[in-house]
Amino acid sequence: MKIDTENATVAGSAIDPHLRKGPRGYPMLPGGYGRSTYYTGAPSPYAIRGEGCRVWDDRGQKLIDANNNFTSLIHGNVHPEIKAAAVEAMSAGSSWGIPNLYEWELAELLLNRLPGLDQVRFTNSGTEAVMSAVRIARASTGRDKVVVTKGGYHGTSDLALVPGGPGYTRGVPQGVIDDVTTVPLNDIEHLTHVVESAPTNYAAIILDLLPNRAGLVSVSEEFARTARDLATKHGIVLIIDEVISLRLGYNGLSGEYGVQPDLLTTGKLIGGGFPVGAVAGLGSLMAEVDPTRSGNLPHGGTFSGNPVSMAAGAAALRLYTEDQVNRLNDLGDSVRQTVSKSIAGLGWEVRGRGSLLRAVPEGADKVAEDIQHRLWWATYRRGLLGSPANLLSLSTPMDDKVGAEIAEGLSAAIADVATAR
Ligand SMILES: Cc1ncc(COP(=O)(O)O)c(C=O)c1O
Structure with a gap:
């Protein structure tokens, strides 16, 4: 298989990544996944390339990577x-x-x-x-x-x-x-x-x-x-x-x-x-x-x-110097504050500390998986990649401008889910 990272396409393979089926890859992995923790309730996009705080997928989406491989990419992609x-x-x-x-x-x-x-x-x-x-x-x-x-x-x-x-x-x-x-x-x-x-x-x-x-x-x-x-x-x-x-x-x-x-x-x-x-x-x-x-x-x-x-x-x-730790934590606090203001009255809250954030229905200690997945897809559609359980983690390539984009995408996604019937 040859993955064209520039154009985000998969060439020379019998897989049609958009249909999620084919003789290779997908049917050979249980449920189509190499990790159960990838699961978001519907066939997942595939990552093709990352750079800094952005990821490109095989559906042509350019995303802010606030998943960061489940918080591990503290400096984003390919530092x-x-x-x-x-x-x-x-x-x-x-x-x-x-x-x-x-x-x-x-x-x-x-x-x-x-x-x-x-x-x-x-x-x-x-x-x-x-x-x-x-x-x-x-x-x-x-x-x-x-x-x-x-x-x-x-x-x-x-x-x-x-x-x-x-x-x-x-x-x-x-x-x-x-x-x-x-x-x-x-x-x-x-x-x-x-x-x-x-x-x-x-x-x-x-x-x-x-x-x-x-x-x-x-x-x-x-x-x-x-x-x-x-x-x-x-x-x-x-x-x-x-x-x-x-x-x-x-x-x-x-x-x-x-x-x-x-x-x-x-x-x-x-x-x-x-x-x-x-x-x-x-x-x-x-x-x-x-x-x-x-x-x-x-x-x-x-x-x-x-x-x-x-x-x-x-x-x-x-x-990851002390200054970077503090800057990223401050950025997380500011995103949390902005989102909290803009979702007031929707029955949701943004929890976390410093550079880790998570939106949950107000007061919930356990969030139903289908709600987590609905929010995942709502953020994905708005160009923001979180974890399937909606944990967002910040990385050092993110600045205030990216913080504002995250706040906007997350607020809009919460509104989508909160007002959906
Ligand atoms: C608190 C905590 N402990 C342990 C683990 C397991 O780490 P790993 O996925 O690297 O096995 C995780 C993974 O997310 C975690 O959050």
Whole structure:
């Protein structure tokens, strides 16, 4: 297949991308998709090319990319410095069976931003990072159970699916489900009761401070601090999952809260657009995966710490300076304010924090999938690309003008959905 990126057409292939059928590709993927998370309720457009904060698709649409591959493209598409770093690394070899020095570089840049943490281990995804963090917590405490907040999303490992509720746990063994205690978000009494009634059962409390699947509602500072205090009191490991939220502060969102995790999981932006994940943590806990120690936990991953992800990630982190973090968060605040004003009275609200935004029906903690998809298509028609759950994330190529375009497109799309019969 030859994809003409300039003209956004697919040549030399039997696929008709507009009909979404043909002997290749589409029918060979379940439902036509390589990832279930792409699904928007109707056959999807295909991405052809991206540049800065824009993406072109095979239907001829030029879109503002506020999906950014689910928040990972913090510098938008094909940032020249990130591209140069990735090409330079790849030109010397895409991956090897001995360590490479780019791992040091990214580790140093990341740990400089996480002052309370000592060491980092790279993985290929956020899912793997959370899996590894939980394994470290269990091994170090000798306990099995973990506490999560209702609706939280921590990837697609068996354990991480449990907080999504029964709709997400088909195929997950009952034993795994039994080891996960789900508490309502921001319910301090419930969290305290759960932990205090059986403190020695719990290996970890996992917190995402701005959980998207739970409606992009912030964890209250009091709830986060209670989790920290309970963990300290009972020797439980506090895992703060910053796979998405790391972008919200120079020291991550936990840095903004002033709540210190024992282990912090991240991913997305720290790979510069390439596959990545990481667990950063206290030296005493990270020692569990130290292969020079006897009884250490097995941790591998053929492509973990590969030079391309590491080099691109290092370039991305270097470019995401404190000024850029603040500028992007201010831009997000201004988009949220503008949209909130223009949709007043429509029964919708725009939630989020800093550079992450999400429109939901007022007061909703769970938004029906068909409503999410209707809003996705309404924004798409107005030239704005969000996530299928309507999460919009900003990237550094966006300026005030693009912010205004996003606000206009989102406001109009919300009005379309709110007034549709
Ligand atoms: C908070 C959180 N944790 C974990 C993950 C899983 O990361 P990945 O998709 O890289 O496996 C995600 C993905 O969106 C996430 O938002």
